[in-house]
Each structure stands twice: as structure tokens, then as C-alpha cells.
Amino acid sequence: MTTRPAGASAAEPATPGISTRTLVFGLVREDGTVDAGELYAVAQILGMTDQQVRLCVKRLVTEGRFTQEGRGRKAVLRTAADATGSIAPNVEYVRHAYRQDQGLAPWDGTWHLFAFAIPETSRQARDTLRDTLLHLGAAPLQGGLYVSANEIGDTVEAHAHRLGVLASLTRLTSRDLRVGEETAPARLAALLWPLQPIAERHETLAALATDRLTRLSQPAAPPTATQRLTYTIELATAFTNAMDPDPLLPPELLPQPWPGTRARALAAQCWNTLTTGHHETGSRLHLFSLYDRALTAPRPNPPQ
Structure with missing residues (x-):
């Protein structure tokens, strides 16, 4: 599947990872609907x-995530479950990233370590932990021992408690x-x-x-309204692709x-350009309100 807009040159930056499912979730409006014509x-x-779109919509309806009114391009989809799909930002995570970028979250030199020895009988809980x-950015040091440069202990402990393995978790700094x-x-x-692959994903986003x-x-x-919607999905997907493994x-x-x-910084500037003064397109998307909340902290100018 290509993500290059029709008529684009071969040199145009493409956005990897845009699935039809991602597109459907990205076009959910604030009222929980998706206009099939726009889709x-x-x-x-x-x-x-x-055909890809029809099959995807059919699967989403079968899964109970959407209901469908009408047929073809005149249909309206209504969310019946999670309306964010896989490209909704974690607001606090994104805000922390921008705070770091601005030098507002300096490192105090502390490493946060987590160790656990969970028996095979609780394998699912062990794997989930x-x-x-x-997912929280910790790196494995050796079997059952992980390290993070960020203070994620309370979050890890909450997950361990929910999984019923808190007694097997050791925290230290x-x-x-x-x-x-x-x-x-x-x-x-x-x-x-793996800093190099992470850097390359950010270069793709930039x-x-x-x-x-x-x-x-x-x-x-x-750009037309449809093109602006396309840029929105592309930007959100590229941002997620860059941030998820970071x-x-x-x-x-x-x-x-x-x-x-x-x-x-460039992503925030592009997002602001997409949303400012164009209420007929982006502001009606649920995705826009999610990113607006994530990007409310002051942002630096892109380094030259």
C-alpha cells in the first residue's frame, strides 16, 4: 500500500504505517461520526x-467498533467503542517531550531500575509487565532487570499491582x-x-x-479541504511512528x-497551521481536539 498522494513526485516524503483502519479512526468527528464521502x-x-475501504469498514462494523447508516460514499459511520484508534496521543507523554526539548525537565543523574522474577505459572503477567x-521506555540490562532514565516507578508499580505481581517487583535507584x-x-x-532507528523515525517526521x-x-x-484532511492523518501517523518507540x-x-x-517543533508548527482558521475541516475532527490538548504547552521554534 502506498501513502504517496496521487500525482506526487517520487521525492515527496511518504508516511509509513497508514492503514485503512488508522484512516477511519483518524476521520472520526467530534460527534463520533465518520463521513464516508470524506473517507x-x-x-x-x-x-x-x-475495495480496501469497504472491507475495512465491514470489519470494523463486525467488531462492534462502528455502526453504519446508508451505503457507499453516502454512508455515515458512528463510533460504538474506542474512537481514537491507534493514533491518539498520550497527552502527558507528549507534553513531557516538549518540556525536555525546552530544557524544562533536566536530568538529575538518577537511573531508575526495576527487577522481577515471576514464575512460569504467571507467564502472562510477566510478559505484560x-x-x-x-513501552514506558525502559531498556533491558539482563533477564528480569530493566533501567530507565525517567521516573516511571509509580506507573510501573500500578501496573504490577493490577497484574497481581507487585510482590515480585523490586524498585531501586x-x-x-x-x-x-x-x-x-x-x-x-x-x-x-537503539538511538539510530529512533533518530531516523524523527527525521521522517521532520x-x-x-x-x-x-x-x-x-x-x-x-490545498483543498480533502488534502488538508489527508495531511492531518499523515502528520498524526508520522508523529505516532516517531514517538511510540522513543x-x-x-x-x-x-x-x-x-x-x-x-x-x-516542526510537527507542532504544521499542526498549528492545519488547525488555525480552517474550522470547516480539521477542527471538527476528534483527532484535532486530542492533539490540541497534547500540544498546549509552549513550544520552541524548530532548530535551524
Whole structure:
């Protein structure tokens, strides 16, 4: 499946990971509906076929996530369950990222460590706790031992309690972490976290945001309402693709300049351009209100 808009040049930044399902959730309006006409129009720009859209809608209705009124492009979908899909931002996570970018969340030099030994009889809980730690940006040191540069202890403990394995969880902090012979914090970060792939995802986001900002700023050929909706889905998807695997390491532990800082600033600028003065399109999407809440903190200008 291609994500390049019809007629785009081969050099245009593409947005990976836009599925038909993601598109449907991204076009949910504030009233919980999806206009099928808009859905098919945006899908066409993204290179999706009508058949893909029909099959996806059928699956979502079968799963009980939507109900459908009418047929084809004149149909209206109504959310019956989660209206955010997979591209809704975690508001506090995003705000923390922008605070770090602005130097408002400096690292105090503390490493947060988590250890657990959960028996095979509770394998599902063990796997879930491990996945929670990884999702929160912790890195494995060795079997059952994880480290984070951020203070995520209360969240991890809450998950362990919900899973019924809190008694098996050990928390501790240290300002003296050593892996093999390595003790330098920045080199430890490069050893423990896959910084290059994370940086590349942010470069993809920055390239997309830059391209869409250029298109949005051309008064002679302003994008149509459908194109603006398409840019919205592309930007939200690229932002999620970049942020989901990012452990949000403090700037003190990252190579500088760090691509994530520039990418997030450009994304915020593009988002603001998409929403400002265009109430006929973006402001009616549920997705816009979610990102508005996530991006309410002051934002820096993109580094040049």
C-alpha cells in the first residue's frame, strides 16, 4: 500500500504505517461520526482502493467498533467503542517531550531500575509487565532487570499491582550505573537504547512536516479541504511512528543536535497551521481536539 498522494513526485516524503483502519479512526468527528464521502476521498489520495475501504469498514462494523447508516460514499459511520484508534496521543507523554526539548525537565543523574522474577505459572503477567516497561521506555540490562532514565516507578508499580505481581517487583535507584566497563551516562544510553532507528523515525517526521508546511504556505495553490484532511492523518501517523518507540531520554544523554527536538517543533508548527482558521475541516475532527490538548504547552521554534 502506498501513502504517496496521487500525482506526487517520487521525492515527496511518504508516511509509513497508514492503514485503512488508522484512516477511519483518524476521520472520526467530534460527534463520533465518520463521513464516508470524506473517507473514500482521503483514501484515494493515500493510494487506497475503494475495495480496501469497504472491507475495512465491514470489519470494523463486525467488531462492534462502528455502526453504519446508508451505503457507499453516502454512508455515515458512528463510533460504538474506542474512537481514537491507534493514533491518539498520550497527552502527558507528549507534553513531557516538549518540556525536555525546552530544557524544562533536566536530568538529575538518577537511573531508575526495576527487577522481577515471576514464575512460569504467571507467564502472562510477566510478559505484560515486561511489555509495560519497554513501552514506558525502559531498556533491558539482563533477564528480569530493566533501567530507565525517567521516573516511571509509580506507573510501573500500578501496573504490577493490577497484574497481581507487585510482590515480585523490586524498585531501586542509582547514580552509579555500570555495564561492563562503561560508566559514562551518554555512552550507556547509546549502548542500551537503539538511538539510530529512533533518530531516523524523527527525521521522517521532520521531512514530512517540512513538506506539508511548504504546501500549506502556497497562496497560489492552497490545498483543498480533502488534502488538508489527508495531511492531518499523515502528520498524526508520522508523529505516532516517531514517538511510540522513543524512550524520551533526557537531552543530557542524547547526541546533539537530537533530531527529535527539531521534528517535534516542526510537527507542532504544521499542526498549528492545519488547525488555525480552517474550522470547516480539521477542527471538527476528534483527532484535532486530542492533539490540541497534547500540544498546549509552549513550544520552541524548530532548530535551524
